[in-house]
Amino acid sequence: MELAHVLNGLRDPMGVPFYPWFFQVLMVLTFALHIIFVNLAIGGTFMAFYEHYKKGEYNKKLSGFLARSSTVNLSAAVVLGVAPLLFVQVIYDPFWYVSTVLSAWWAVGFLIFVTVAFLALYAFYLKRKGEAMKGFGFFGVASFVLLLLAAFVMNLISVQFLEPEKWKAWYLTGTMMNTSGTTIYDFRISRYLHYIVASFAITGVFMMLYGWFFSKREDMDKDYLHWVASSGAKLALWSTVVAMIVGVWWLLSVPSKLNFVSNPFLIIGVLLGVVFLIVLILAQKEPEKYAMWSALFAFVAVLGMSTAREVLRMVYLGKFNYSIYTYKLNLNLGSTALFLLTFIMGIIVMAYPLAVAWKLGRYGKTNEEGA
Amino acid sequence: MYPLFEWHGVGNGMLMAIIATYHILPCHLATGAFWITYFMERKAYQENDMDMLDFLKKYSLLVLIFCFVTGSLTGAGIWYAATVISPRAISGLIHNYVWGWATEWVFFLIEIVTIYTYYYTFEKISPKAHMRIGLIYAMSAWFSMVIITGILGFMLTPGKWVQTGGFFDGFFNPSYWPQLFVRTAFMFVVGGAYAAIVASFMKNPDVKEKAMKVAAKWGLGGLVVGGVFTIWYFAKIPAVSRTIIFNDLGFTQTMFKIAIVAGVLLFIYFVIWGLKRARTASPITAIIAMLILFVGICAGETMREMARRPYLIPHYMLSNQMIDHDMKAKGVTSEVAKFDKTGVLPAYYFAPDSVKKINESNFMAAGRILTKLECISCHTLETSGFLSIPRLMVGFGAKTPSEVHDFLDALGDYDYMPPFVGTETEKRAMAAYIASLVDPNQKIDPAWVVAGK
Numbered sequence: 029m030e031l032a033h034v035l036n037g038l039r040d041p042m043g044v045p046f047y048p049w050f051f052q053v054l055m056v057l058t059f060a061l062h063i064i065f066v067n068l069a070i071g072g073t074f075m076a077f078y079e080h081y082k083k084g085e086y087n088k089k090l091s092g093f094l095a096r097s098s099t100v101n102l103s104a105a106v107v108l109g110v111a112p113l114l115f116v117q118v119i120y121d122p123f124w125y126v127s128t129v130l131s132a133w134w135a136v137g138f139l140i141f142v143t144v145a146f147l148a149l150y151a152f153y154l155k156r157k158g159e160a161m162k163g164f165g166f167f168g169v170a171s172f173v174l175l176l177l178a179a180f181v182m183n184l185i186s187v188q189f190l191e192p193e194k195w196k197a198w199y200l201t202g203t204m205m206n207t208s209g210t211t212i213y214d215f216r217i218s219r220y221l222h223y224i225v226a227s228f229a230i231t232g233v234f235m236m237l238y239g240w241f242f243s244k245r246e247d248m249d250k251d252y253l254h255w256v257a258s259s260g261a262k263l264a265l266w267s268t269v270v271a272m273i274v275g276v277w278w279l280l281s282v283p284s285k286l287n288f289v290s291n292p293f294l295i296i297g298v299l300l301g302v303v304f305l306i307v308l309i310l311a312q313k314e315p316e317k318y319a320m321w322s323a324l325f326a327f328v329a330v331l332g333m334s335t336a337r338e339v340l341r342m343v344y345l346g347k348f349n350y351s352i353y354t355y356k357l358n359l360n361l362g363s364t365a366l367f368l369l370t371f372i373m374g375i376i377v378m379a380y381p382l383a384v385a386w387k388l389g390r391y392g393k394t395n396e397e398g399a
Numbered sequence: 400m401y402p403l404f405e406w407h408g409v410g411n412g413m414l415m416a417i418i419a420t421y422h423i424l425p426c427h428l429a430t431g432a433f434w435i436t437y438f439m440e441r442k443a444y445q446e447n448d449m450d451m452l453d454f455l456k457k458y459s460l461l462v463l464i465f466c467f468v469t470g471s472l473t474g475a476g477i478w479y480a481a482t483v484i485s486p487r488a489i490s491g492l493i494h495n496y497v498w499g500w501a502t503e504w505v506f507f508l509i510e511i512v513t514i515y516t517y518y519y520t521f522e523k524i525s526p527k528a529h530m531r532i533g534l535i536y537a538m539s540a541w542f543s544m545v546i547i548t549g550i551l552g553f554m555l556t557p558g559k560w561v562q563t564g565g566f567f568d569g570f571f572n573p574s575y576w577p578q579l580f581v582r583t584a585f586m587f588v589v590g591g592a593y594a595a596i597v598a599s600f601m602k603n604p605d606v607k608e609k610a611m612k613v614a615a616k617w618g619l620g621g622l623v624v625g626g627v628f629t630i631w632y633f634a635k636i637p638a639v640s641r642t643i644i645f646n647d648l649g650f651t652q653t654m655f656k657i658a659i660v661a662g663v664l665l666f667i668y669f670v671i672w673g674l675k676r677a678r679t680a681s682p683i684t685a686i687i688a689m690l691i692l693f694v695g696i697c698a699g700e701t702m703r704e705m706a707r708r709p710y711l712i713p714h715y716m717l718s719n720q721m722i723d724h725d726m727k728a729k730g731v732t733s734e735v736a737k738f739d740k741t742g743v744l745p746a747y748y749f750a751p752d753s754v755k756k757i758n759e760s761n762f763m764a765a766g767r768i769l770t771k772l773e774c775i776s777c778h779t780l781e782t783s784g785f786l787s788i789p790r791l792m793v794g795f796g797a798k799t800p801s802e803v804h805d806f807l808d809a810l811g812d813y814d815y816m817p818p819f820v821g822t823e824t825e826k827r828a829m830a831a832y833i834a835s836l837v838d839p840n841q842k843i844d845p846a847w848v849v850a851g852k
Contacts, residue, residue, distance in 0.1 A: 034748045038401065040487075040494040041722070041731040045566070051497075100515050106471050107511050110504050113475070117493050125401050125486035132404035132483035136414070139476045146468050196749060199402050203751045203764035207405035207771065209483065358729050363498035363566035367505075374505035377539075381516040381532050388523055 031192060032349035038122035043356030046364045048119050052338065052352060055115035060334040062112055063223070064230055064327065065105035070175050071231025072098035073149060075263075077168030080156060086252050090259075093238065094231075095153040095168065102146055102175075119352040123345070126195055127188040131181075132209030138181040145174035179223065184215040190344045218278035225274055228267035230330075233322045235260025236311065240319035245392050254316070261315035264322065265308040272301060286343050297336035300329040400720065402749050404483045405775050410785030411484040412777050418476040419704075420697050425470030427696060429510075430544050431589030432462050433537035435617060437530060439594065439610060444526045450603055451610070456521045458597050463518055471507070485776050487720040488711035495560075496550050499570065503546040509539040541586070548579045555707050556636060561714045564728035577632035584625030585696065588665070591618025592689045595673065599685040608677040615673020622666055640706035643814050651705045654698040661695025664688075708815030717817035719773040735820050743769060743821040757824050759845035766832025766848075769825055773817075780836060789836040798837050800847065804830035823851060 044051065072094045079091035116124050128135045152167035188195075191214060198213045199206055239257025242248045275298075282288050304325040311318030342351070406414055436455055443451035481489040493500070513536040520529055549570035553560065560569030591614045598610035633641065644651040668688045672680040709717055714724050723735040738746060744765060745755045754765040770780065770788070778786045792798065797806040807826055811818035819826050827848045834841060846852070 037748070040490045042491060042494045042564070042726065042729045044494060045497060103468065103471070103511055103515070106468075106475070107504075107507050110471075110475065110507065111501065113478075114493065114497060114500055114504070117490065118497050121486075121490045121493075125482060125490065128479070129402045129404050129483050129486055135479050135483060136476070139472055139479055143469060143472045146472070147464075150464055150468075195402070199749055200751050203754055203761070203768070205403060205749070205768065205771065207403045207775075208407070209404040356730070358564065360498070360566050363496075366566075367498040367501045370502045370505045374509055377509050377535060378512045381513050381535065384520065384524060384528055384532065385516045388520060 035122050035192060035348055035350050039355065040121055043358040044118055045358060045360035048352040048355045051115045051118045055112050056334050056338050058108060058111035060331045062105060062108040064330055065101050065108055067227040067230035068101040068234055069098055069105050070179065070224065071227035072101055073168060073172045073175060075231055077165050077172065080165045080168060086255050089252060090256055095156065099149055099153055102149065106142065119355060123189040123192065127185045130188060130198060131184060131212055134181045134184065134212065138178050141174045141178040145171045145178065180220060183220045184212050187214045187216050192348055216281060218274060218281050222271060222274045222278050225267055225271040229264045229271055230326060232260045232264025232267060233326050235263065236315045236319040237323055240316040241390060243316055244390060247392060257315035257319065261308065261311050265312065268305050268308060288340055288343060291339060293336045293339040297332040300332035304329040400747050401486045403771050403775060405771065408779065408781045408783045410779040411775060413785045415480045415484060418473055418480050422473035422477055423696055423700055424693050425466040426474060427586065427589045428462065428593060429466035429470045430540040431586040432593040433533060433540060434587065435590040435594040437533045437537055438613065440530055440533060448606055450601060451606055452522065454597055454601060459518050463514055467514055485711055485720050488716055491712050491716055495566065495569065499546055499550055503543050506539040506543040510536055544582055545579060548582055549575055552578050555640065555703065555713065557713045562728065564726060574632060574635045577628055577635050580628040581625055581632050584621045584628055587617045588621035588625060589692065591615065591621060592692050596682065596685040596689060599680045599682045604678050611673050611677035611680050615669040618669040618673065619666065622662060626662065636706060639814055643708060644702050644706050647814050648705060651702050654702045657698040658695045661691050664691050709817040718776055719817050719820065720776065721820050738820050739822065742825055743772060744825065747772065757828050757849060759849050762828045762845060762848040763832055766828035769821060769829045770832050773820060788833060792833060792837045798834060799841065800831045800834040800843055803833045824849065827851060
């Protein structure tokens, strides 16, 4: 059987309820948001225990903030991860399912790693205060290691996803099917490190934002805030440089016959990364002033790279004549409208608690109505 | 058809059962607890009761960590477990209900924003604003239930969807409203049981008594109303499902009894420690009551799951992930009809090419692959584990290939079992393999497998 035929045969026979490009756009957008919070959780957890083990009052204070914010960021990463997980299964179901089933225990392990990482992070956050509690730093380390493991699982699923020509040979040895789900068939270490190093760049920007956000508060120590923002700017800058070097390493691992190096989406993605780097260079002297700009350009760069990632996926799968745009369509406008209207309503509803939290954090108080 | 995953010696069903059973705890608490928190907070502000606020703050953190975190992760866990056990079924559900899940996801977003804001703004913003945020959380958690109930109900009673394939035809299915009402009522029982735990920790006896009474009233009301709706629910599910639950399977009959006993015990608990002797309520009894409640809910959910047999998606996809009905509205034709004529193995890309045509030297390998394809989503091939095939065969007295073959022929007669799918030769190959699991030493005649005589 020809592989293209097999891949199309694995698709869901009921088709998709709306145009595939729309799911693709939503998938890329929600993935970008998801990965930013993943970066914050991974980088934040590392910095939280790193600062915890350092001496100095500022370090301890920063550790506390990062531990606390990482719990929230990890929650956000989980919830935001649901959306791209859903959409990838709509348009790339053959690839996602085969890759996941082949390494089933790792996929299930992913959730165990994240859950335990979460609980360890909370233990670290709630118990770390005071000299006697220094041992709780271990929980921070454990949480970080588990998050790295979880990220590795996503790496292997995403890499195996792209290699349908190898699936059958992986799965079969003679007439025996490997149904154990414990085997890892492929992963890409450069790709993995590119994400992990970027975590520190995004966390650096987060620290800059922290310095800026609380700068108007009378009850906060200005020197401390400035120290955090400056440390963040430095962390962001150097991590971005390293991420770029790792990025080149990863790019070399992409088969040259795919001609991805000259792909306009990659070039745009790289350029956006360079712009972000320039903003960070400018930000070194006055990190608070550039905090919002850095955040904006970080987001744009991540979005650009997420788009390039999706384009590369299409290039890879194009080899097998797979295109999401030929997915059978069984249009269902009612349910599409249900989602879109709920989504708009959701944004309006969320604006309220977010505004309350923003005002409370930035100015330390709210008005009578709480807004 | 996808590659297969097998939890050797334990069973794939067990993986799903473990994750789904655990999920029941945090997910129900996440939807139920905040209604009571809201009303208790209101009362606390009205009566300027700072003790109560302290407790509510502590318990919101518990809800946050325990329910929100482990709830969302085990929720995703059910999804992952379904993916590795039955990818085609989760795919089918997603390709119908992607916008339903996406809509539910919007409510998850609202929940996460509100629960963290709620917790971190305790006593830092005006009571009115704080309670409003708590109420938004409670409502969005309930709305996520409104959505998921549509999909859960669809999986048992698809209604007009079978003909139309329409999203809302399946969503507002015959068991939707009764199930939503049952779940909503029990949500308040969960909330009441949760509030009883909070109350039992309170030091001020007056406050404790008041809080216990509130908790008990919610709990008792929910139990009575939920019980009535449950009767309505059972009336709305298909007759065959009722037969499976109440006649066919001893397991589900036991589950039903457990659910009833749990309900009665909880009723007694709320009456005694909630209304009569609220001052003596202790955290231990409150926690035991909560555990009893969850045992009851687990029993109920298990019954609902078993009642879906032999389907993963009713009147569409069997529990072996094969499509057994035409779905004209979506242009899908039955695979079972096709496979019965031309065979399962030739259509399975992930089967080795050497077994696609069964002969005297490959029939065991073919039988093994067929057995795994059609059975391991529920059964194990080892003598240990969940619903072990060799153990069941011994129980049914089917030990030789021809006895197993006759058993496979009769599979469709069991309400909860899908029929064997494939050609006669494939059926004999499967029978030969299964017989070899029961007794590895018996001699199997290859000519019988290949030619049937």
